[in-house]
Each structure stands twice: as structure tokens, then as C-alpha cells.
Amino acid sequence: MFSIPVAEAGATVYIRVDGSIDPSWANITSVDNVTYTLIGNVNDSVVVQRANIVVDGVGYTVQGVGSGAGINVTGVSNVTIKNCIIKSFRVGIYLDVGADNGRVENITIQNLQGAQGEDAVGINLKSNYNTIYNNTIANLTGGIGNGGGYSQPGASGGVSTGIYLSSSAGNNLTTNTIANLTGGTGGTGGDMASGGAGGTATGIYLSGSTNNSLTLNAMSNLTGGTGGTGGYSSSSGAKGASYSLYLYQSSSMTIKENTLQTADYCFYLNSSNNNIIYHNNINATTNQVYNYASNNTWDNGYPSGGNYWSNYTGVDNYHGPYENETGSDGIGDAPYAIDENNQDNYPFMKPYPWSSHDIGITGITTSRTIVGQGFNLSINTTIFNYGDNTETFNVTVYCNETAITLRSGENYTTVTLTSGESRTVAIAWNTSGFAKGNYTIWAYAWPVLGETDTADNNFTGGWVLVTIPGDLNGDLKVSLADLVILAIAYGSRPGDTGWNPNADIDGNNVVGLSDLVILANHYGQQFP
Ligand SMILES: [Ca+2]
Ligand SMILES: [Ca+2]
Ligand SMILES: [Ca+2]
Ligand SMILES: [Ca+2]
Secondary structure (H helix, E strand, O other): OOOOOOHOOOOOOEOOOOEEOOOOOEEEEEEOOOEEEOOOOOOOEEEEEOOEEEEEOOOOEEEOOOOOEEEEOOOOOOEEEEEEEEOOOOEEEEOOOOHHHHOEEEEEEEEEEOOOOEEEEEEEEEOOOOOEEOOEEEEEOOOOOOOOOOOOOOOOOOOHHHHHHOOOOOOOOEEOEEEEEOOOOOOOOOOOOOOOOOOOEEEEEEEOOEEOOOEEEEEEEOOOOOOOOOOOOOOOOOOOOOOOOEEEEEOOOOOEEEEEEEEOOEEEOOOOOEEEEOEEEEEEEEEEEEEEEEOOOOOOOOOOOOOOOOOHHHHHHEEEOOOEEEOOOOOOOOOOOEOOOOEEEOOOOOOOOOOOOOOEEEEEEOOOEHHHHHHOOEEEEEEEEEEOEEEEEEEEEEEOOOOOOOOOOOOOOEEEEOOOOOOEEEEEEEEOOOOOEEEEEEEEEEEOOOOOOHHHHHHEEEEEEOOOOOOOOOEOOOHHHHHHHHHOOOOOOOOOOOHHHHOOOOOOOOOOHHHHHHHHOOOOOOOO
């Protein structure tokens, strides 16, 4: 009898405690019983029973038939797994209790599918002090829930989870990409019974886990499973929820620089405290944070800052630790409120990290909103340099489609800003020759070399009305109503209680006799 070794036949491959490979014909080799290298694809699970080794896939695939774990480290420590593709299991990599101080690096885990009602999990940890670095986990689907018998509801669909930590501490999860997770469809309900709920989809799930660090992970396209169809005269099951990060009784962690996207909930926190959460990009279509019995720190102080929240609506006209000093800093002036005990004190105006070449206009103000034809108006444009280079560029201010010509004869101002610097550029608009009517004031900061985010190089301020000198209420006629406005402001200067910049017709910073004379000269006029 000749026995021909055929690895494709499929059999669990063990790296035994003594260093041997079982079965010996498997597509794994080692010369020193420390580094184990794949020499071809492996068509079943790999079970690691030996500590202090490296398993290097060198690009080969470990492929299953839908059940079990691709690579299972059975409680032995200091095991590194790297450079392979794992597909068609229920769990990609399992680091069981005691599988500490290991490393999972450059692994692509894809096409995991839970069986009937079962969960699909990319990397499952019940262990400590591991580094999970630069892995891609994609296309995981929870199993379809079982159908119910007569008058029994359908079972819930299985959940789909990218990385799952339970009772795990001190792990570093860095630069992992998790995408396209779908919860299992709920089971069909029996007659007179509802369909089962769809399974949830979660990027990273932590339960009873402390002191872990999550940095630079990206989670996108997470979708809860569809509810099962209800039986006769019964309702369908609920759709499963999706979460980017789910923390249950998980505390004292650092969560920074992650990008959380397209989930029902970016953060779902239950009884999880003392976590520090900053420099994350939080883009939820529905809920940015669900917070229950959890108190956490949502920024890293000033000027390091907090997180980018896609639904933040604040403005950036101030800077400083109290956000009360004039000038921008790329941080919203008002905190991002989560609940009565939680807020991000320094929400970013743009996603993290900011580009190295990026300037933006953060505000435009005008010295007044109503100006007599032929008089001057001051327009203040504030620009901030988000990048880390000194930039020199031009700023042009427009009224409707006309670029405003400055005293220099040019229609732009040249500005130099160092990294993180803010500047307000004031220009005078002489309204001589401009027709009476409303003008939209806007500004354009000419893009700098290497700038990609040019959306904020355009900024539209408010309206300014050019009218008959002496028309102070903007109704295009000079009448008693205007005289009353001038009388109320008479004698005032900027900062005084009665100060009204529109009443300072000649713009000399006092409402006085010279303004009264102008109003008197036009009294009774109207346009058209
Ligand atoms: Ca600010
Ligand atoms: Ca820009
Ligand atoms: Ca008037
Ligand atoms: Ca005046």
C-alpha cells in the first residue's frame, strides 16, 4: 500500500507542544521549532499548542468549510501569527485564555459565515498583552436564525463581530481595518408568531476588558441583520443594530485616532468608565454615542483637542483653553455635549489628522449691514492654517460676483500664516459706483501647494445693503424712522450701549453731527 500525502484532503493541523507538526505532511515546515512557515495553502484549521513560536503564512491561505476557527492558539503564550489569509471559518483567529503576549499581524480575514444562528468573529481574544496590528477583517455574516414551529417565534440571527475581547486586558489593537459586517437574518416565525430579530454587526466589541488600547482602527459598512418574516398574521422581527465600538463593563482604555463610520451607533457604552477617547473621527448616520452608566473623558486637553463629530454644528471664531480669545484654532468654540456628565470640550472642526497643507476661512464679519452708497464698509475675513507648514497665499473678497479692488489697486491681500496660526484680514469696500441693493459678501483663500481640502477656502458671509445715505433701517427711503434710529444712537462710539454701526453713516466711529447732516441732505428721498 502506498499512502500519498494530499494536504487538500483537509485535516486539522497541530503544532504540538514538542514542536512537531501533525500531520507531518501538512503544508507547514520548521527547521528550528521556533519559526513555522507555510509552504502552501492549508485547507483546515491550524491549532497552536506550542508557546514562543512564530507562524508565518508568507501569503498563503488557511481555508475552512465554514465552522471552527482558522488559527486557534490554545492558551500558550508568546505566539506570533503573521502574513496569511484566513477564510471560510466561523472565527478567524482565536486567542484562548492564556494566549498572552502574542502578536497577530498582517492577516487578512475574510468571508466568515456563522452557521444556523451562530456568530461570525474575525479575531476573538480571551487573553492579555497581545498586539493586534495591521489586519484586515472583511465580509463577515452572522448565521440565519432558526425558524419557529407553530406559534413559536423565529430565533435571532447570529451576530457578526470584527474583533471581540472578553475579560482581556493590556492588548493593543492598532491599524486594523474592519469592513462589510452583516448580522444574520432572523428566523422565520411559525404561524401566529413573529419573526426572529436580525443579528447585530459590531466592529470591535469589548466585554469585561480593561486597559486595552485602540488606535488607528477603521470600521465601516456595518449592517444589522434583517428581521425574520413573521408567521401568519404576525409581525416581522426587528432589524439588528450595528455598532462601531461596543463597550460593556470595559474601562481604563485609550481609544484614539480611530475612524468610526456607517453604523447605527459609533459608540455604545454600557457601564464603562475612565476611558480616554480622543482624535477619533465619529461619523454616524443616526447615533454618535449611546451612553448608559458610563463616565469618560472625551478630549485630550488643550490644544491637543478632542474628536471630530460629523454632526457638530459649532463655529470656530475663538481659541484658547477657554475658547474665549479672538482667533481660530481648528477647534469648535462650544463643547460637543453627550449627556449631563460627558462632553468633548474641544471638538475638531475637521476630521483627524489635519492635512499638512490646508488653510481655511473660518469667518467673515462686516462693520455694518447697511451702508450709504459711496461710503466705506470694513470686511473682516479670518483664516486659519490647519497644516504644519508656513503658508503664503492670497485672499480675495467678493460682493456678489465682483472682486473688491483694494487701495493697492489689486483685488487680493497676501497673507502668511505659520502652522496653527489664525489671522483676520480687514479690507475696506468703497461702495462708490455700486448700484443700490443687496450684496452677498464672500471670500476666497487661494489654495496653497499640496492642498486637497479646498471646500473651506470659500466662505460666504452675510448680506450688505447699499442704499441712500441716511436710510438706516434699509427700507430704501430716508424718513422719520431713520432720524429716530440716528437720535437713539447719537453721541455713541463703538462699545457704547447705544452704538449702532449702521447709524455711523460716514464711518468715523462716532454717531454725530456729520451723520445728521448727511441724513438731512437726503431726507425724503427714496429708491427707486
Ligand atoms: Ca475655536
Ligand atoms: Ca482648505
Ligand atoms: Ca429708511
Ligand atoms: Ca459718524
